Amino acid sequence: MSGDNLDALSFKGRSGLGRILRAAGYSLAGLQAAYRGEAAFRQLLLLNGLLLPLACLVDVTRGERLLLILVPMLALVVELLNSAIEATVDRISLSIHPLSKQAKDMGSAAQFIALTMIALTWALILL
Known part of the structure; x- marks a missing residue:
């Protein structure tokens, strides 16, 4: 499996605060990417x-x-x-x-x- 695939699988298995924090990080990365690139x-x-x-x-x-x-x-x-x-x-x-x-x-x-x-x-x- 590629590194990207492992990241996706590890995110799917998380629950609780860890999942919320990771999701928030991904959201902030998306906002940053939109601001920089769009x-x-x-x-x-x-x-x-x-x-x-x-x-x-x-x-x-x-x-x-x-x-x-x-x-x-x-x-x-x-x-x-x-x-x-x-x-x-x-x-x-x-x-x-x-x-x-x-x-x-x-x-x-x-x-x-x-x-x-x-x-x-x-x-x-x-x-």
Whole structure:
């Protein structure tokens, strides 16, 4: 078995605090990889950095404020998933294949919808 395979198997067998700590480490590594390697993720962080404080300043109900905060954060989640899809497709092969293109296009479409949700949510609540 390769070293990567052993790491995966040892993680699966863990439980309790050890598993939580390892999972947290993997999550932080994923965030770091996204920040370093994905311009779109950094741009969304900047957008969140602008919108989230603004959401706390505008005069809206608690529910509206929650939407103004959660919807931009959802776009970060979608970007992480989109980047994971792209990395997986590229890992399999860098050659252009219709299914690879379809997977990447769908990930991009999901991000487009998430960005549209930000615009609609903010426009409908504030206008």
